[in-house]
Amino acid sequence: MFKSVLCDMIGIKYPIIQGGMAWIADSSLASAVSNAGGLGVIAGANAPVEYVREEIRKTKELTDKPFGVNIMLMSSNADELAKLVCEEGVKVVTTGAGNPGKYIDMWKAHGIIVIPVVPSVALAKRMERTGADAVVAEGGESGGHVGELTTMALVPQVVDAVNIPVIAAGGIGDGRGVAAAFMLGAEGVQVGTRFLVADECTVHENYKQKVLSAGDIDTVVTGRPTGHPVRVLRNKLVRQFQLLEKNGAPLEEYDNLGRGALPKAVKEGDVDYGSVMAGQIAGLINKKQSCKEIIEEMFTEAEAVYKKFL
Numbered sequence: 422m423f424k425s426v427l428c429d430m431i432g433i434k435y436p437i438i439q440g441g442m443a444w445i446a447d448s449s450l451a452s453a454v455s456n457a458g459g460l461g462v463i464a465g466a467n468a469p470v471e472y473v474r475e476e477i478r479k480t481k482e483l484t485d486k487p488f489g490v491n492i493m494l495m496s497s498n499a500d501e502l503a504k505l506v507c508e509e510g511v512k513v514v515t516t517g518a519g520n521p522g523k524y525i526d527m528w529k530a531h532g533i534i535v536i537p538v539v540p541s542v543a544l545a546k547r548m549e550r551t552g553a554d555a556v557v558a559e560g561g562e563s564g565g566h567v568g569e570l571t572t573m574a575l576v577p578q579v580v581d582a583v584n585i586p587v588i589a590a591g592g593i594g595d596g597r598g599v600a601a602a603f604m605l606g607a608e609g610v611q612v613g614t615r616f617l618v619a620d621e622c623t624v625h626e627n628y629k630q631k632v633l634s635a636g637d638i639d640t641v642v643t644g645r646p647t648g649h650p651v652r653v654l655r656n657k658l659v660r661q662f663q664l665l666e667k668n669g670a671p672l673e674e675y676d677n678l679g680r681g682a683l684p685k686a687v688k689e690g691d692v693d694y695g696s697v698m699a700g701q702i703a704g705l706i707n708k709k710q711s712c713k714e715i716i717e718e719m720f721t722e723a724e725a726v727y728k729k730f731l
């Protein structure tokens with residue numbers, strides 16, 4: 422029932438895109454989401470180009486379904502990754518943390534479906550004018566780099582402002598969230614945090630346990646003074662960031678504290694001094710499942726909650 426133009430555009434069964442979580446979204450997670458009928462996405466992030474090329478090739482071996490690559494525009498090798506997706510014949514590109522305008526013509530010339538993540542109406546309109554096929558309207562409930570608006574306020578405003586499909590993100594972790602997103606006018610959802618605890622997600626077990634045990638108020642946004650605010654789960658690193666803010670520390674001290682913090686949590690499992698990026702919906706997530714179980718459960722639930730009001 423919750424089929425949409427997004428399913429036809431990309432060739433997927435369920436209108437769900439997996440968030441391109443930096444250091445986390447690899448071929449294992451992306452292929453599992455795609456095999457389950459969603460759109461799996463490999464994170465480019467700051468990874469070396471040859472690593473991302475390998476992950477793309479592995480994903481092609483693990484699934485015959487469409488998948489995407491996320492390009493984090495703040496990364497130093499965004500230019501190289503932008504070319505890589507063309508060379509490797511990737512079907513869908515999502516972007517984050519910036520304006521991908523300068524790459525869109527090249528991607529369209531290679532037949533790539535382009536879906537930028539946007540935090541505002543202004544950027545959504547600019548993306549539509551530049552040739553994007555759809556946009557992800559991401560509210561500040563999401564994990565990682567966040568904008569200012571909430572999903573509830575952002576999604577309907579973006580829906581009214583553009584004529585391309587809008588995918589809602591931020592705070593969506595179950596079927597109620599999916600149904601709500603569609604009621605706001607979205608044609609699909611992007612989900613990150615719930616996939617962190619998927620069986621096929623290779624993030625460190627300590628990271629999964631931290632998400633599973635999180636409550637509603639356990640995430641916090643750090644790094645506002647840097648202009649790159651990031652939502653993470655509270656820990657000792659967060660307290661250090663908060664001290665910097667309180668003392669009005671120079672921006673380089675934020676850089677020093679944040680350097681290497683995400684892989685420290687993702688790969689080494691240091692959830693005290695590493696950066697444990699997760700969305701506000703972490704408090705709702707309390708069981709491990711396969712990607713297939715997660716997606717099927719979310720859409721069965723969405724249909725049930727929608728039917729209740731008919």
Ligand code: TUI
Nearest residue numbers: 443493517518519520538539540564565566567568649
């Ligand atoms: O990109 C994300 N989420 C991310 S990226 C990331 S990696 C990272 N690591 C350390 C510090 C910062 C990032 C972790 N999570 N979500 C999509 C998103 N994009 N949210 C907000 C935006 C955004 C913000 C400003 C998109 C465009 C934008 O435009 C500014 C401009 O140039 O117009």
